[in-house]
Amino acid sequence: MDTAIGTALAAAENGRVAGERAARRALAELPTDRVDFCQVFSSIEYEYDAVIAGISAVIGTDPPLIGCSTGEAFTEDDVTRGVVAVGLVASDTVRFFAGLGTGLSDDVSGTVREAVADLPSEVTGYPHMAAINLHDGLSGVGEELALVTQKQLGPQVRIAGGAATDDHHLEGTHVFHNDTVAEDAVALGLIAATERPVIAVEHGHEPLSEPFEVTRSDGSLVYELDGKPAFQVWKDAVRAQVREEFGVTVDTLDPTDQLLQRIMCEFEFGFDQGGRYKMRWPWIETDGGPLHFAVGIPEGTVMRVMHGHPDTQIESGRQTVRSAIERAGDVEMAGAFVYDCACRSIVLEDELPVAIDAMAIELDMPMVGFETYGEIGMGRKQFSGFHNATTVVLLLPK
Structure with missing residues (x-):
């Protein structure tokens, strides 16, 4: 059969x-x-x-x-x-x-x-x-x-x-x-x-930002990118696009806001693997806290913020x-x-x-x-x- x-x-x-x-x-x-x-x-x-x-x-x-x-x-x-x-x-x-x-x-x-x-x-x-x-x-x-x-x-x-x-x-x-x-x-x-x-x-994601280096991390927690608070770097990279697409200022969204969760799924991080990007989903639990990932992110890792539109x-x-x-x-x-x-x-x-x-x-x-x-x-x-x-x-x- x-x-x-x-x-x-x-x-x-x-x-x-x-x-x-x-x-x-x-x-x-x-x-x-x-x-x-x-x-x-x-x-x-x-x-x-x-x-x-x-x-x-x-x-x-x-x-x-x-x-x-x-x-x-x-x-x-x-x-x-x-x-x-x-x-x-x-x-x-x-x-x-x-x-x-x-x-x-x-x-x-x-x-x-x-x-x-x-x-x-x-x-x-x-x-x-x-x-x-x-x-x-x-x-x-x-x-x-x-x-x-x-x-x-x-x-x-x-x-x-x-x-x-x-x-x-x-x-x-x-x-x-x-x-x-x-x-x-x-x-x-x-x-x-x-x-x-x-x-x-x-x-279905494409690069949005310039590359950033992870300068401080602990396992799956990323505290700093290019020596700056990681969440702030992410917000700086997506702010204009988020305002255009969602009509909101990303800085005003609370970490518990479901809209922020959706935005962080649409604007994930990507690791360049020679022309192809491997995606990594970030989330935040407290304002000013580290970015959380589902896997360990070693210091020295280089990644970009990516954008994945529904289409x-x-x-x-x-x-x-x-x-x-x-x-x-x-x-x-x-x-x-x-x-x-x-x-x-x-x-x-x-x-x-x-x-x-x-x-x-x-x-x-x-x-x-x-x-x-x-x-x-x-x-x-x-x-x-x-x-x-x-x-x-x-x-x-x-």
Whole structure:
């Protein structure tokens, strides 16, 4: 049997019913009752154990299951919050395995070792391998995690995935592995296929400022750029553009203002990587305090303030799908898992469905995904794989 993917969103009065509904709808899209893999993204409004129990009541407990908490989730048909999103796969040409590691923020290497302990290093007859990495979105170790995952799985394994979210509350995020729900953890899904899975990554930001050097930082906190308070440098760089686009003076916005959060997602930082920029999302907790990032930012790092207009965000998602399809070449694909940054949803606001629909039209096959706190997209011979403000697409071969 070729690879078949069924996707569905469902809402209900409780997590178990939402999980059951989503699983039944996704299962109805498959040509068989057999399920070989399940990926689930659950709204923080539900009890996660109940969601998984509802899904398992439909598909059983044998298929490997991974997933995470989120705010907004989507399929090829819709995007919304307050739902459970399920992607089910049945295939004779792709095999799936799953693992879980805990204690991520204290020991990245040990956590990944735990997650890969029961995963095979090779699968006879399935020479092409890829992995899905879903992890605690508040751990602050995304870049290191991407590199360590690549090292422990091996350079031949391409990696996609995203950081779990909690609908912008920034209080706690969770990942799922089979019937286990965990914080401060990583869930890995290993894919072994007869044809090569494809991963593509794109963002819609362009340089706005001159480069700045990080002159004082501590882990993921950046205090100074070019010897000046980092938040002030950012405000100086975006002030004119913000006034023109939003009609406000950025200096008057309180750190707790949701408009400032949106503006900081639209005006992120980018690191020049030889003509391509890797995005990093900043946020501020107190006026005059440091800029916070999802990863460590060493002193000496050079970065620019970037600008990502809604129109360019829509086009970048479409371009990610095009890039993935081009990389697939003559190999027919069955569907996609998509990891899309929550910063993009903040910038896009009511146009997020337009952006998701643009990807779905370009793809023209089943897809399921969620809005992340950071994305992993890592291919062979890459030395950096954690991103912000991007769309990551993983295509499964048919």
